[in-house]
Amino acid sequence: MALIPSTILTGFLGAGKTTLLKRILQEDHGLKIAVIENEFGQENIDNDILVQHSDEQIVEMNNGCICCTVRGDLIVALAKLAQKRDAGEIAFDRIVIETTGLANPGPVAQTFFVDEEVGSYYLLDAVVTVVDARHAMMQLDEHEEAQRQVGFADKILISKTDLVEPAQLDALMARLKRINPRAPISRSDFGRAPLAEVLDLRGFNLNDKLDIDPAFLTEAEASGHNHDDEHEHVHTEACDHAGHDQNNHHHSHHSDDIAAFVFKSERAFDPARLDQFLAGLVNVFGPRMLRYKGVLLMEGAERKVVFQGVHQIMGSDLGAKWGETEERRSKMVFIGKNLPKDIFIRGLEQCLV
The missing domain is CATH 3.40.50.300 (P-loop containing nucleotide triphosphate hydrolases)
Incomplete structure (x- = not known):
């Protein structure tokens, strides 16, 4: 049924x-x-x-x-x-x-x-x-x-x-x-x-064999900084809380405890290392990880791996095949409360082949 x-x-x-x-x-x-x-x-x-x-x-x-x-x-x-x-x-x-x-x-x-x-x-x-x-x-x-x-x-x-x-x-x-x-x-x-x-958005699919909307990171990439290195994360004022008055609306930006950052790489992930690292992240930071989602390039895989989670509940599954002319790269977004972006990004880089 x-x-x-x-x-x-x-x-x-x-x-x-x-x-x-x-x-x-x-x-x-x-x-x-x-x-x-x-x-x-x-x-x-x-x-x-x-x-x-x-x-x-x-x-x-x-x-x-x-x-x-x-x-x-x-x-x-x-x-x-x-x-x-x-x-x-x-x-x-x-x-x-x-x-x-x-x-x-x-x-x-x-x-x-x-x-x-x-x-x-x-x-x-x-x-x-x-x-x-x-x-x-x-x-x-x-x-x-x-x-x-x-x-x-x-x-x-x-x-x-x-x-x-x-x-x-x-x-x-x-x-x-x-x-x-x-x-x-x-x-x-x-x-x-x-x-x-409002209805039938299919926005929340854990372990679902549906490819992620390829444009789901468009806004994050557009609002981020153009780095030449392998990864990119979105900088927000949450990066530095010192001396910022959150109630002062004369500021054009606001300091939010909840913020997002993005990881991208054209190098493939080592599946075993990535699984171990993600399990550690969820174990340590799960309560502060509101939502996370990504399309992953895995070593030797002809299909994309779709992964998504909320707090400590994480799921992944195979997505569509990589297209012959499609750029193969991993894209991940993490949304959470005061997450240590540097730890996440350095750890993910160490999981790359």
């Missing part, structure tokens, strides 16, 4: 997640989507979306979508939904999970890989992060959770762009790309985002 595609919708308080969900729950799009509100407070989806009684857990909408309120364990809720679906009590073909505005999406994402029952029913499709153009700069300065939400994203939707000047929007987009160069960015004012930019 095919796995149920699942989307994690995250974003800081007031970013516009509920507005987007309202559209999903009410629009006549022909899709049967189960929306899970992963809230632990008294308030759930706004009353103007649906009337929620205290004894109701699942409400079916007019367009065939389902709204489910989760007041306890997400794993239990996902399992119950799958069981009800198998029993024919409810019908849905995909799931959207909305996290709280202060949530770190990492543990939610890991749920799909560490729990066998969840993994037997669901496939994590993507983490989609909504960013408030009006308040994002301040939120990123003051709240690590906001940085984590951006760092985990496979797709970023910017809301409230009508409330800021073009220069402010450009500065925000530049900062988002420095934090996470692999996530495409689109606008989503008033929840108006095509569902194709």
